[in-house]
Amino acid sequence: MVISWLPFLSAAVSFVFAALVFRRYARRRGLHLLLWGIGLVMYGIGSATEAYHTAFGWQPLAFRLWYLFGAMLVAAWLGQGTVYLLAPKSWAHAFMALLALSSIYGAARVFSAQLDPSLLPAGELSGRAIVTPGVRILTPFFNTYGSITLIGGAIYSAWIFWRKRILPHRAIGNVLIAVGAMAPAIGGLFSRFGFTGILYVSELVGAVLMFLGFLRATTPFKEPAPASQPSSIPHRE
Secondary structure, three states, X not given: OHHHHHHHHHHHHHHHHHHHHHHHHHHHOOHXXXXXXXXXXXXXXXXXXXXXXXXXXXXXXXXXXXXXXXXXXHHHHHHHHHHHHHOOHHHHHHHHHHHHHHHHHHHHHXXXXXXXXXXXXXXXXXXXXXXXXXXXXXXXXXXXXXXHHHHHHHHHHHHHHHHHOOOHHHHHHHHHHHHHHHHHHHHHHHHOOOOHHHHHHHHHHHHHHHHHHHHHHOOOOOOOOOOOOOOOOOOOO
């Protein structure tokens, strides 16, 4: 099926996006860029493990990587980047310390959990395969934090730029980022009812929209040259 290839595309878009963000971080610094880059790598790992599962089937390590990075941590780490962009540094550092410790704890729980792949419907990846109590309950806390900070931060930024009537490219970019961040969450809701294919579509749409939003937000509109000034582009007769 064509839909089984979508996680490969999502992984490719995410890793290219991450490379661009890391390049911008190397040039401009800013911890928000570093955290966004890390979050996008997690997005790519989650998509890559989904791609592996669709191509080769169940594999315990791939499942643990998918659950840790794709299901549990990705939204929170992307959102933490937005916290560094918008919140006071003292608050951002405090939340970062809490997120780092929580992520280490979550990783330990995921990699020590007992798995039972027989609980999964054919072709589906789901936390239902984790049978150790107290692991899956952690995921909503990470995702709630990530949704509030990433989606809320993008909407807030877009509103600020729109209200002040400044930097319209950033307002548009933040709207795209907010919509892109919502897409996987909507797909995840459908996947709980057995529509796994919608999750793959939503993850690709989310990655593409966030990528376009980042490009739009970091690329100002070009001002048209005044009509009275000659063009700087030479013409050949």
